[in-house]
Amino acid sequence: MQESQINMNRLLTPPPAETHHAASAGPKIDCSTCLVGRICLPASLTSTATDCQMVQRRIKIVRGDHLYQLGEPVGDRFYAVRYGSFKTYHLDPGGLQRIVGFHISGDHMALDTMGLTNHRCGAIALEDSEVCEISYDCLHARREALIPLQRHFYTMLSKEIAREQDAALLLRNTRAEQRLTAFLLGISLRYAARGYSSTSFRLHMSRQDIADFLGLTPESVSRLLFGLKSQGLLEVSGRAVTVLDAAGLQRLAGGYVSPPPADEAETRQPQLATAHAA
Amino acid sequence: MQESQINMNRLLTPPPAETHHAASAGPKIDCSTCLVGRICLPASLTSTATDCQMVQRRIKIVRGDHLYQLGEPVGDRFYAVRYGSFKTYHLDPGGLQRIVGFHISGDHMALDTMGLTNHRCGAIALEDSEVCEISYDCLHARREALIPLQRHFYTMLSKEIAREQDAALLLRNTRAEQRLTAFLLGISLRYAARGYSSTSFRLHMSRQDIADFLGLTPESVSRLLFGLKSQGLLEVSGRAVTVLDAAGLQRLAGGYVSPPPADEAETRQPQLATAHAA
DNA sequence: CGGCCAATTGAGGATCGTCAAAGTACGTGG
DNA sequence: CCACGTACTTTGACGATCCTCAATTGGCCG
Known part of the structure; x- marks a missing residue:
C-alpha cells in the first residue's frame, strides 16, 4: 500500500471535500458527505455505512503506483475509488501484463478477492488517486466467524468472477x-x-x-x-x-485454458515463458 | 422449471447413485453419497450441507429444455449440475442468443443472480440432465433478514460478474x-x-x-x-x-457498452427474438 | 535542448469471416 | 425397416479486417 501527498494530472478530479493527506485512520469517516457516495453506495445506506465504520481509512496513491500487487495476500477488505482512476491487470501465460478493466470514482475494486487468499489482479493508479478501504467486518460480525458454508459460497462467487476474467483474457489475446x-x-x-x-x-x-x-x-x-x-x-x-x-x-x-475448471483452479503461479508483444 | 423421466444421450453420464424420478422434495438429500460431491463441495462440508438441507430438491431437465429462462424472476436459489450438461446464454443487443458458458457435472449455475431480481442468462440442457437446487436460506438465517448492507454487497458482486460477462460478450461479437x-x-x-x-x-x-x-x-x-x-x-x-x-x-x-457503468445498469428487459435450439 | 516514450502513419500480409453449396447425422413417419 | 426431411457439419473460394513490421512524428521531463 502506498500513499503520498503530491497531486497532478487532475483534469477530471475536483478536489474532494476534505482530504486527509496520508492513509488516514481518523475516528469516523462520513460517507454521507462524500461526493461519490451516491454512486458508490445507495443513498439509503450512507448513514449505516458511516455508523458501522465501513470505511476504515482513505488511501492516496500516486500515479503509477500499486494499490495492491498481483499475488499479494488479500486483507479482509476491498476498495472504492474516491477520485482518480485505476487499471487492473493480470498476467497472461507468457507473463505479460494484460488489462482486466478500468476503474474511476465510485467504482469498486478487489471485490473478486472475497473468497480468495491472494490478489488475482494488480491495481495501478492511472493518475494520483484516492480510495476508501472497506472492511468485510462491517458486513459480518467477524470474518473469522463466518461459517464454513458461507466461506465456501464466497469462494464460489470469486471463482465465478475469475472464470469470466479468464474467458475475456483468452478472447483478447489469442x-x-x-x-x-x-x-x-x-x-x-x-x-x-x-x-x-x-x-x-x-x-x-x-x-x-x-x-x-x-x-x-x-x-x-x-x-x-x-x-x-x-x-x-x-x-x-x-x-x-x-x-x-x-x-x-x-x-x-500456450498456457491458456478456457474455461477454467469449476473449483480446482487455485491461485495459479504465473510462470514466465515466451513473451510476445500485443 | 421442467422435469422428465426419459433419459438418452448418456455417453458420459454414469447413472447417479439413486435418482428420484421427478422434482423430488424428499425429506433429506444426502450430499455425502453424491458422486460429484467432491467437485461441487469440499469434502469437509458435505455433512454440513446435508444437515442444513442445502439441497432442497433435485430437478431433471430434458435435453433442449430450460432450467431457467432469461429474464425470469430469481428465486432465492442457485443450482449445481448433478449429471448432464448445460449452456447458458444471453441476448446481444440485436436480440440474438449468445453463449455465456458451458456447465457440466459439479459446476454451479445462477450464482451471478445472488443480488439480482431477474435472471441475466437463460440455461438450456444440452442433454438430459439433473441439477440440485440449492437455497440461499442455508447460508443465512433467512434471506429477508439480510441486513441492507449485506444485500448491497451481494448486488455489487453480481454486477461484477455481469460486467465481466458483458466484456466477454463485446469481445466475442464485435x-x-x-x-x-x-x-x-x-x-x-x-x-x-x-x-x-x-x-x-x-x-x-x-x-x-x-x-x-x-x-x-x-x-x-x-x-x-x-x-x-x-x-x-x-x-x-x-x-x-x-x-x-x-x-x-x-x-x-449498436447497443453495446463496455464496460457497463458501475451501478446504474439494472436488470434489463430482454426482448424476445429469434431462438435456435441446441 | 536532448532523450525517451507514446502515438501516429504507412505498406504488406495472415487470419478469419462471408457466402454458397454439398455432404452427413438424426428423428420422424410411412 | 426404410425413406424422407430437417438441422447440423463440412468444404471451397473470396475478401475484409486487423495484425505485423518499420519509420516518423509528437509530447513530456530532465
Whole structure:
C-alpha cells in the first residue's frame, strides 16, 4: 500500500471535500458527505455505512503506483475509488501484463478477492488517486466467524468472477487455433477432474455454440478441428473427440485454458515463458 | 422449471447413485453419497450441507429444455449440475442468443443472480440432465433478514460478474470499430453518472492499455480514433476526447457498452427474438 | 535542448469471416 | 425397416479486417 501527498494530472478530479493527506485512520469517516457516495453506495445506506465504520481509512496513491500487487495476500477488505482512476491487470501465460478493466470514482475494486487468499489482479493508479478501504467486518460480525458454508459460497462467487476474467483474457489475446485448443483442453481437464476420461469424450454442444463461445464462426471451428486432426493432435468424428497428443495441445494452447475448471483452479503461479508483444 | 423421466444421450453420464424420478422434495438429500460431491463441495462440508438441507430438491431437465429462462424472476436459489450438461446464454443487443458458458457435472449455475431480481442468462440442457437446487436460506438465517448492507454487497458482486460477462460478450461479437466506440461510450456514460462532462473528457490510460483491454493493437486504436474523427463523431487530441455526435456513436456501437457503468445498469428487459435450439 | 516514450502513419500480409453449396447425422413417419 | 426431411457439419473460394513490421512524428521531463 502506498500513499503520498503530491497531486497532478487532475483534469477530471475536483478536489474532494476534505482530504486527509496520508492513509488516514481518523475516528469516523462520513460517507454521507462524500461526493461519490451516491454512486458508490445507495443513498439509503450512507448513514449505516458511516455508523458501522465501513470505511476504515482513505488511501492516496500516486500515479503509477500499486494499490495492491498481483499475488499479494488479500486483507479482509476491498476498495472504492474516491477520485482518480485505476487499471487492473493480470498476467497472461507468457507473463505479460494484460488489462482486466478500468476503474474511476465510485467504482469498486478487489471485490473478486472475497473468497480468495491472494490478489488475482494488480491495481495501478492511472493518475494520483484516492480510495476508501472497506472492511468485510462491517458486513459480518467477524470474518473469522463466518461459517464454513458461507466461506465456501464466497469462494464460489470469486471463482465465478475469475472464470469470466479468464474467458475475456483468452478472447483478447489469442488466435482462433489457440482459443479452440484451450477450449478443448479445458473440457478435457474438467472431465478428468470428475473422473471421466480426459482423452475421449463427447462435445454435447453444437459447433455453432462452440463458435459463439469462442468468438468464431462454425466454419472456422470446423476447419480448425480438421487442422488439429491433420497435425495428429486429436481424432474428431462429429461430436466425439479423442485426444491423441495432449502435450502438443498444451503447447498450442500456450498456457491458456478456457474455461477454467469449476473449483480446482487455485491461485495459479504465473510462470514466465515466451513473451510476445500485443 | 421442467422435469422428465426419459433419459438418452448418456455417453458420459454414469447413472447417479439413486435418482428420484421427478422434482423430488424428499425429506433429506444426502450430499455425502453424491458422486460429484467432491467437485461441487469440499469434502469437509458435505455433512454440513446435508444437515442444513442445502439441497432442497433435485430437478431433471430434458435435453433442449430450460432450467431457467432469461429474464425470469430469481428465486432465492442457485443450482449445481448433478449429471448432464448445460449452456447458458444471453441476448446481444440485436436480440440474438449468445453463449455465456458451458456447465457440466459439479459446476454451479445462477450464482451471478445472488443480488439480482431477474435472471441475466437463460440455461438450456444440452442433454438430459439433473441439477440440485440449492437455497440461499442455508447460508443465512433467512434471506429477508439480510441486513441492507449485506444485500448491497451481494448486488455489487453480481454486477461484477455481469460486467465481466458483458466484456466477454463485446469481445466475442464485435468488430474493432464497434468495440472502441462502445468503450468510449462506456467511459462517457460513467463520467456522466458521476457528474462529469459526458462529452469532453480525458483518457487516463495509454493507447496500449486501451488496445489490450479491447483485444486490439495500439496501431488499430490509433487508426480507429482517426476514423471516428474523420466521420465527425468526435474530436481527439492525444488523450483528450470530445464527443461531437453521441447519437452517431451509439449507432456505431449498436447497443453495446463496455464496460457497463458501475451501478446504474439494472436488470434489463430482454426482448424476445429469434431462438435456435441446441 | 536532448532523450525517451507514446502515438501516429504507412505498406504488406495472415487470419478469419462471408457466402454458397454439398455432404452427413438424426428423428420422424410411412 | 426404410425413406424422407430437417438441422447440423463440412468444404471451397473470396475478401475484409486487423495484425505485423518499420519509420516518423509528437509530447513530456530532465
